[in-house]
Amino acid sequence: xxxxxxxxxxxxxxxxxxxxxxxxxxxxxxxxxxxxxxxxxxxxxxxxxxxxxxxxxxxxxxxxxxxxxxxxxxxxxxxxxxxxxxxxxxxxxxxxxxxxxxxxxxxxxxxxxxxxxxxxxxxxxxxxxxxxxxxxxxxxxxxxxxxxxxxxxxxxxxxxxxxxxxxxxxxxxxxxxxxxxxxxxxxxxxxxxxxxxxxxxxxxxxxxxxxxxxxxxxxxxxxxxxxxxxxxxxxxxxxxxxxxxxxxxxxxxxxxxxxxxxxxxxxxxxxxxxxxxxxxxxxxxxxxxxxxxx
Amino acid sequence: xxxxxxxxxxxxxxxxxxxxxxxxxxxxxxxxxxxxxxxxxxxxxxxxxxxxxxxxxxxxxxxxxxxxxxxxxxxxxxxxxxxxxxxxxxxxxxxxxxxxxxxxxxxxxxxxxxxxxxxxxxxxxxxxxxxxxxxxxxxxxxxxxxxxxxxxxxxxxxxxxxxxxxxxxxxxxxxxxxxxxxxxxxxxxxxxxxxxxxxxxxxxxxxxxxxxxxxxxxxxxxxxxxxxxxxxxxxxxxxxxxxxxxxxxxxxxxxxxxxxxxxxxxxxxxxxxxxxxxxxxxxxxxxxxxxxxxxxxxxxxxxxxxxxxxxxxxxxxxxxxxx
Numbered sequence: 001x002x003x004x005x006x007x008x009x010x011x012x013x014x015x016x017x018x019x020x021x022x023x024x025x026x027x028x029x030x031x032x033x034x035x036x037x038x039x040x041x042x043x044x045x046x047x048x049x050x051x052x053x054x055x056x057x058x059x060x061x062x063x064x065x066x067x068x069x070x071x072x073x074x075x076x077x078x079x080x081x082x083x084x085x086x087x088x089x090x091x092x093x094x095x096x097x098x099x100x101x102x103x104x105x106x107x108x109x110x111x112x113x114x115x116x117x118x119x120x121x122x123x124x125x126x127x128x129x130x131x132x133x134x135x136x137x138x139x140x141x142x143x144x145x146x147x148x149x150x151x152x153x154x155x156x157x158x159x160x161x162x163x164x165x166x167x168x169x170x171x172x173x174x175x176x177x178x179x180x181x182x183x184x185x186x187x188x189x190x191x192x193x194x195x196x197x198x199x200x201x202x203x204x205x206x207x208x209x210x211x212x213x214x215x216x217x218x219x220x221x222x223x224x225x226x227x228x229x230x231x232x233x234x235x236x237x238x239x240x241x242x243x244x245x246x247x248x249x250x251x252x253x254x255x256x257x258x259x260x261x262x263x264x265x266x267x268x269x270x271x272x273x274x275x276x277x278x279x280x281x282x283x284x285x286x287x288x289x290x291x292x293x294x
Numbered sequence: 295x296x297x298x299x300x301x302x303x304x305x306x307x308x309x310x311x312x313x314x315x316x317x318x319x320x321x322x323x324x325x326x327x328x329x330x331x332x333x334x335x336x337x338x339x340x341x342x343x344x345x346x347x348x349x350x351x352x353x354x355x356x357x358x359x360x361x362x363x364x365x366x367x368x369x370x371x372x373x374x375x376x377x378x379x380x381x382x383x384x385x386x387x388x389x390x391x392x393x394x395x396x397x398x399x400x401x402x403x404x405x406x407x408x409x410x411x412x413x414x415x416x417x418x419x420x421x422x423x424x425x426x427x428x429x430x431x432x433x434x435x436x437x438x439x440x441x442x443x444x445x446x447x448x449x450x451x452x453x454x455x456x457x458x459x460x461x462x463x464x465x466x467x468x469x470x471x472x473x474x475x476x477x478x479x480x481x482x483x484x485x486x487x488x489x490x491x492x493x494x495x496x497x498x499x500x501x502x503x504x505x506x507x508x509x510x511x512x513x514x515x516x517x518x519x520x521x522x523x524x525x526x527x528x529x530x531x532x533x534x535x536x537x538x539x540x541x542x543x544x545x546x547x548x549x550x551x552x553x554x555x556x557x558x559x560x561x562x563x564x565x566x567x568x569x570x571x572x573x574x575x576x577x578x579x580x581x582x583x584x585x586x587x588x589x590x591x592x593x594x595x596x597x598x599x600x601x602x603x604x605x606x607x608x609x610x611x612x613x614x615x616x617x
Contacts, residue, residue: 142552143559151577228447236574237578285438
């Protein structure tokens with residue numbers, strides 16, 4: 001009985017009302033609130049894409065002409081070099097980014113948490129082996145790794161997820177490991193040992209939830225940066241397969257027109273992607289700021 | 295000290311070996327052969343065979359790796375591997391890698407040096423200004439702006455800068471071929487690539503300097519300095535900054551890995567014939583020799599800078615140095 005209260009008391013108080021209440025905490029940080037609203041905006045756009053988009057994103061509307069100017073009643077953001085409606089492509093593109101980026105980050109987190117927990121909890125040779133492998137992956141120029149992986153396995157959403165997982169997990173593992181090294185010395189971990197809990201239980205139920213503060217902030221930032229990575233891969237031409245709209249690919253296809261003065265085609269997806277990543281970063285800042293206050 | 299460097303250098307060599315082997319292996323098992331991409335799709339089987347024999351591609355994988363490394367002779371019987379300083383033959387540029395890679399490295403190095411020459415002082419000043427009074431209006435403004443500039447992807451930032459300075463104002467060139475005989479002088483060509491790098495890294499470093507400065511400002515010795523009647527300016531420059539800059543200084547060296555990514559993108563955006571572009575072009579063409587050489591160079595830079603970063607951290611922080 002006494003042992004269980006130790007476990008309960010060690011949990012921070014603000015967790016108790018549930019995760020919805022913690023969103024309410026964002027009131028305390030305008031920066032975080034702004035980020036949250038930007039991210040929510042794009043999530044809503046992505047969910048409602050079929051109803052919001054005025055045209056099919058892959059259809060060529062030759063009646064409107066190629067590279068039609070923006071701010072007309074027919075095409076709010078104009079049409080691109082293949083006479084496709086840019087607004088529709090940006091809207092549908094948000095779906096791609098907002099499914100691939102969070103999912104890829106999640107996969108990176110699952111692998112990274114397991115590795116980090118094992119390394120930090122068992123220490124010794126397990127730690128040495130895992131960290132050596134992680135260091136090798138980390139010393140590799142990230143983009144080369146991405147390009148090589150994408151070249152080898154071909155461009156597709158699944159391969160982007162695999163590549164991001166491969167590259168993000170060592171970084172996550174490092175973070176989780178440093179947290180685990182600290183948390184494994186806590187009383188509630190000792191209490192769990194005395195209760196006779198198995199190692200996996202101690203790692204997943206006692207240590208991991210208590211390490212979540214920095215992990216949530218990092219996950220937020222990382223999702224934004226994964227969105228950038230997807231964009232960069234699209235921009236370099238090894239990203240998602242055309243013709244489905246992908247913001248990075250859209251910028252790449254219309255970049256040459258930028259110098260010719262037809263700026264709207266590349267700027268629309270550039271602003272969309274930038275705003276999404278800024279949203280994630282501000283949200284991370286806000287969460288960090290609020291957690292510092294407690 | 296000797297032990298520290300000896301251990302790290304062994305680690306460096308080991309990492310370079312593993313990385314080079316992995317790169318070799320990845321290319322080995324990727325679809326499409328080198329001979330095919332060199333000779334085009336209309337080459338006959340005999341031509342392909344001849345090309346492979348000429349370039350020693352028909353030997354087993356491990357043998358080719360060892361001869362590329364220079365520990366066993368190649369198909370012509372010479373030792374000509376990395377250990378002998380021969381980086382191999384580039385299938386894409388149809389010449390020895392050694393003939394062009396150093397120019398590429400020089401171009402990229404120049405842009406990076408100029409960029410960091412501006413980034414370091416600017417971000418230290420902004421970071422100290424933001425971090426010395428946590429929560430002040432100045433702090434909030436600088437923090438939010440730096441979060442925004444680090445969050446905008448480099449290629450989007452490139453698009454924005456091009457729109458403003460090339461399309462809108464027309465005062466800068468949109469591409470940087472880095473040749474003196476083009477319309478714009480080289481320093482003008484470098485402005486936009488450097489600005490794109492600056493936007494990202496100033497934001498990043500400002501946040502780091504600020505965080506470290508905020509932490510230092512809560513230390514008791516700062517309070518002591520204020521209480522003994524020292525002016526605020528002196529407290530900042532003489533006491534706070536010195537300690538606050540240790541972490542960001544080492545962090546710069548640890549971040550070089552991500553700098554490579556930025557450079558690849560910046561070079562793609564502004565058509566700079568640099569190291570990053572070369573690397574991506576070679577990877578897309580399956581030009582193993584060039585990718586290997588470039589990866590080895592990148593790993594060397596990254597790991598060496600990490601080593602120096604750790605060493606500098608030890609030297610700058612007496613608590614670690616003397617323990």
